[in-house]
Amino acid sequence: MRRALLPLLLLAGCSKGAETDLQYISQARSLGFEWAMVNQLAAQGKLTAAYVQTMRESLKEQLGTTASALTQPQSEYGNEIRALIAEPANAPAAELRTHAGKLKQIEDRLESD
Amino acid sequence: MNPIELTLGIMTAVGGFVDISQVVFAALAGSVFGYSLIWVFALSTVGIIVYGEMSGRVAAVAKQPVFNLIRHRLGLKLGFITLAASVLSTLITCAAEIGGLGLLLRYLTGAPYLLMATISAAALMGCIWVLPFKWIERIFGLLGLLMLVFVFALTAIDPPWEKIAAGFLPQIPPGLSSKELLNFSYFAVAIFSAVMFPYETYFYSSGGIEEEWGPKDLPTNRITAIVGMALGSLLSIAMLASAAQLFGPAGIGPQIPGTVALQTAIPFGPIGLVLALLGILFAVAGAAIETCMANAYSIAQFFGWIWGRHKKPWEAPRFTIAWVVLLLLSLAIVLTGVDPMSLVQYAIVFSILVLPLTYLPLMLLADDRKYMGKYVNGRLAKVLGWLFFVLIVLMALAALPLFLITSGGQG
Numbered sequence: 303m304r305r306a307l308l309p310l311l312l313l314a315g316c317s318k319g320a321e322t323d324l325q326y327i328s329q330a331r332s333l334g335f336e337w338a339m340v341n342q343l344a345a346q347g348k349l350t351a352a353y354v355q356t357m358r359e360s361l362k363e364q365l366g367t368t369a370s371a372l373t374q375p376q377s378e379y380g381n382e383i384r385a386l387i388a389e390p391a392n393a394p395a396a397e398l399r400t401h402a403g404k405l406k407q408i409e410d411r412l413e414s415d
Numbered sequence: 416m417n418p419i420e421l422t423l424g425i426m427t428a429v430g431g432f433v434d435i436s437q438v439v440f441a442a443l444a445g446s447v448f449g450y451s452l453i454w455v456f457a458l459s460t461v462g463i464i465v466y467g468e469m470s471g472r473v474a475a476v477a478k479q480p481v482f483n484l485i486r487h488r489l490g491l492k493l494g495f496i497t498l499a500a501s502v503l504s505t506l507i508t509c510a511a512e513i514g515g516l517g518l519l520l521r522y523l524t525g526a527p528y529l530l531m532a533t534i535s536a537a538a539l540m541g542c543i544w545v546l547p548f549k550w551i552e553r554i555f556g557l558l559g560l561l562m563l564v565f566v567f568a569l570t571a572i573d574p575p576w577e578k579i580a581a582g583f584l585p586q587i588p589p590g591l592s593s594k595e596l597l598n599f600s601y602f603a604v605a606i607f608s609a610v611m612f613p614y615e616t617y618f619y620s621s622g623g624i625e626e627e628w629g630p631k632d633l634p635t636n637r638i639t640a641i642v643g644m645a646l647g648s649l650l651s652i653a654m655l656a657s658a659a660q661l662f663g664p665a666g667i668g669p670q671i672p673g674t675v676a677l678q679t680a681i682p683f684g685p686i687g688l689v690l691a692l693l694g695i696l697f698a699v700a701g702a703a704i705e706t707c708m709a710n711a712y713s714i715a716q717f718f719g720w721i722w723g724r725h726k727k728p729w730e731a732p733r734f735t736i737a738w739v740v741l742l743l744l745s746l747a748i749v750l751t752g753v754d755p756m757s758l759v760q761y762a763i764v765f766s767i768l769v770l771p772l773t774y775l776p777l778m779l780l781a782d783d784r785k786y787m788g789k790y791v792n793g794r795l796a797k798v799l800g801w802l803f804f805v806l807i808v809l810m811a812l813a814a815l816p817l818f819l820i821t822s823g824g825q826g
Contacts, residue, residue, distance in 0.1 A: 325822065328668070335666040336674050343677065348684040352525035353692070357673050360518075364670060406666055 320412050322373050327409045330368045330383045334402030337361045337386075342395035358391040379408045433562055433650050434508070434702035435515030435672060436759035437609050438695055441651045442669040442678070443824075444602050445658030453582030453652055455603045459610035460648035462803040464640050466774055469781045469796060470616040471636035474623035477786045481620050481777055482716035488776035497772040498717050504765030505614045505710045506741060507758050510748035512703035513539075514755025515672060519696045522673050523689070529750060536746040539703055543738060548625045548724040555701030561694030564679050564687060565653040571682035574660045582656075601817040601824045604810050605760075608767035610648070611807070614709035616773065621712040625725050630790060654678065671756065707745065711738035760823040767814040770807045778804060 337358065344354045369375065369383045386401040444452045473479055486494040517532025524531070542551060591599060619640075628636065657678040662669060669675055672695060679687035708724070715722035715734040722734040729735070749755065778800045784791045792800065 329670065331666060332668040332670060336669070339665060339667065339674075339677060343680055348680045349688055350523075350685050353522045353673065353676075353688060355525055356522050360671055360673060402666060 320374060320377065320379075323377075323379065324409065324412055326368045326371050327379050327383075327405055327412070330365060330379075330386065331402050331405035331409055333361050333365050333368065334386050334398055334405060337393075338395040338398035338402060341392060341398065344392075345395070355391075362387060362391070379405060382408070433559065433647060433695070433698040434609075434612075434706075435511050435695075435699050435755060436508070436763060437651055438515075438654065438672050438675050438699075439669055439756060439759070440602075440605065440609060441654040442658040442662065442675045444606060445655035445660075446662035446668050448588060448599060448602065449659045449663060450578050450582030450656060451586055451588045452599075452602055452606060453579065453655060454585045455606045456610065456648055456652050456655070457583050458585070459607045460644055461799070462607075462806070463611050463615060464644045465796060465799045465803060466611070466616055466777065467619055467644060468637055468640040469792070469800065470620035470777055471623045471628070471640060472633060472790055473777065473781050473787070474620040475628035475632050475636060476630055476788070476790045477780065478624060479780065479786075480624055480712065480716050481617050481773065482713045484776040484780050485773065486717050488779055489772065493772070494717065497769060498713060500765060501613055501617075501713060501769045501773065502710050504762050504769060505617075505706050505713075506745060507748070507765065508612070508614065508762040509703055509706035509710070509741065509745040510753075511755045511758040511762060512699050512706060513745050514749045514753075514758065515699045516696065516703060517749065518672055518755065519692055519699065522676070523692050523696070529752075532749045533746065535700070535703075536742060536749075539700065539707070540739065540742055543704060543708070543724070543742075544728060548622065551704060551724070552622070555697055555704060558697035559694065559701050561690050562650050562698055564683070564690040564694055565650055565657065568679040568682050568687060568691075569653045569657045569660075572657065572660055574656055579652075579656050597817065598821050598824055600813070601821040604767065604814050604817055605763050605824065607806075607810050608763045608770070608814065610651075611770060612766050613769050613773040614706050614766075616777065617709040617713050618705045621709070621716070621722075625723055627725075633790065703745075707738055707742050710741045757823075760818070764814050764818045767807075767811050771804065771811055774800075774804060774807060 340349065340354060340357045340361070343349050365383065365387050369380070369387060372380050372383070374380060382401055382404050386398070386405075389398060389401070441456075470481055473481075473484070482498065485497055488494075489497060513532055513536050516535035517528045517530075520526065520531035520535060521528045542554075546554070587596070587599060623632075623636065626632075654675060658669065658675070661678060661681060662674075667674065676688055676691040676695065679691040681687075683690075711734055712722060714720075714737050715731070718733075720733045720737075721731045723731060726734075748758070778792075780786055781792045781800070782797060
């Protein structure tokens with residue numbers, strides 16, 4: 303009986319953790335899209351150099367803080383956030399949107415559970 | 416009336432509405448809930464116009480600033496509790512503004528944040544020390560108007576005007592889950608609180624006394640309160656509507672003030688960006704001065720010290736020491752490395768708890784014919800004043816539970 307309950311308890315624990323992490327997933331998704339918008343507008347020459355540099359630093363810093371707050375860093379979303387942070391500062395907007403989009407899918411899935 | 420006389424109202428409103436909290440909050444509200452929170456801005460704007468006008472009228476007729484009234488009407492004990500809570504919430508707000516200035520200067524120059532925050536605090540101290548009150552109003556009130564670039568940016572992106580107009584009608588978006596409904600309620604309460612920050616009336620009424628208002632200035636007071644506050648509201652609504660159009664569909668819930676400035680870069684490029692950052696910078700600097708002075712006014716008025724920027728600093732020594740110490744304390748909070756955006760959340764919740772105790776004595780005195788004579792509250796001011804008081808009490812009761820349940824609108 304105890305053995306049968308274990309996977310259920312683990313699953314419940316995981317789901318609770320993911321639920322707790324939902325706000326961080328949502329923050330990371332937003333930060334990813336913000337970063338993409340900054341890089342897109344920078345490529346179009348619509349921003350100043352000081353602003354672009356500062357925004358990229360701030361956004362990466364905040365992503366780092368968000369990643370460190372996760373209760374389940376070794377999860378699908380934890381990996382995705384780390385992949386986002388690993389992108390170079392001037393990564394193409396499309397690439398950043400792909401990571402942020404994946405986070406959005408995870409967020410939607412967790413919200414509908 | 417000389418239009419330049421409106422600067423007290425403009426500085427009060429721009430500094431009150433468009434402080435660092437409101438910049439991020441208005442944009443976040445728009446990106447998460449579209450246009451459906453516009454009515455909360457509109458409603459609370461009417462509230463702050465009502466109380467702003469009342470505080471100016473009381474200052475002009477009874478020569479009583481708000482904290483004098485609080486002490487006399489609430490008694491020493493309750494008055495002191497109000498003073499302590501108000502000083503704490505306004506101090507946190509002032510720290511958030513100084514942190515915000517550090518961030519904004521970093522966006523403009525790329526220099527380190529804490530260095531920029533320290534330079535900002537030093538510059539503010541110099542301004543308050545050197546400049547006469549009128550010049551402080553004029554410089555920060557008028558340069559804060561650079562924020563009008565947000566209104567032009569909204570027009571340039573051709574938003575759905577019919578949806579913006581519909582946003583002025585009280586509403587709750589259909590189909591929200593219970594969690595989203597709680598978040599929506601938290602946003603509504605927080606916007607209401609941030610628009611009606613009590614420091615605005617402390618500063619505005621003390622400013623009226625600094626400028627030696629009398630009954631002949633009452634028409635100026637009324638126009639200043641209406642035009643100034645409506646302008647502040649317009650700027651906030653423009654930021655909310657642009658965010659609903661540009662950020663929400665792009666999956667962005669702005670977390671930092673730098674993101675909000677993208678609203679103007681999209682249509683106008685680097686010039687729009689720099690104007691937006693400068694506009695926010697001057698508005699936030701105005702808010703930092705406003706919060707610092709409002710706190711010093713409150714303390715001095717409560718304890719019956721000589722106060723006022725119309726006096727030389729050494730003619731009102733305890734008042735001078737108070738604002739200098741408060742500014743340094745705010746800087747010290749920033750230098751601990753705390754995130755200014757999280758400071759803002761606490762300031763908003765603390766403020767709404769103080770609101771009923773701030774506005775009740777004001778309304779009682781404005782209703783008192785013995786003090787106000789023929790300038791006592793008219794029927795409209797009386798009805799609106801009590802209506803908003805009931806709303807404020809309800810919001811104050813709901814604020815803390817909503818803050819805890821939604822983790823400050825995050826959950």
